[in-house]
Amino acid sequence: MKKVRLLIIFLCLVAILPSLNFFINQQQTKIQQQKQNDINEEIKYWEKIIEESPTYRDAYVQLAIGYMQLGIKPKAQEFLQRALEVDPNWPVPLGLQELLP
Numbered sequence: 001m002k003k004v005r006l007l008i009i010f011l012c013l014v015a016i017l018p019s020l021n022f023f024i025n026q027q028q029t030k031i032q033q034q035k036q037n038d039i040n041e042e043i044k045y046w047e048k049i050i051e052e053s054p055t056y057r058d059a060y061v062q063l064a065i066g067y068m069q070l071g072i073k074p075k076a077q078e079f080l081q082r083a084l085e086v087d088p089n090w091p092v093p094l095g096l097q098e099l100l101p
Contacts, residue, residue: 039069057086064096073100 043066049059060083067076077100083093 036070039066042066055086057083057090060086061092061096064093068096068099076100 043063046059046062046066049056050063053059060079064076064079064083067073067079077097080093080097080100083090
């Protein structure tokens with residue numbers, strides 16, 4: 001009798017695993033989408049800052065970081081280069097450039 005109960009419990013668990021896996025994947029997708037949305041919002045913010053203050057070097061670095069997080073390396077490289085144009089002696093963009101292939 002005890003073996004039958006264990007077998008029933010095991011079969012129930014096996015039956016709900018695909019649903020649980022689907023739910024977890026959905027949640028991970030939502031989290032990833034929210035992260036991308038947050039990064040896009042930050043990018044918009046820093047682009048606005050650059051429009052108002054084109055010599056604000058930190059804004060270029062923040063944009064580069066945002067694009068790095070999105071995996072858009074050419075755009076990240078462009079903004080690191082702009083930060084160096086504003087302040088050629090600032091080591092932060094150079095350090096970040098090492099992270100880009």
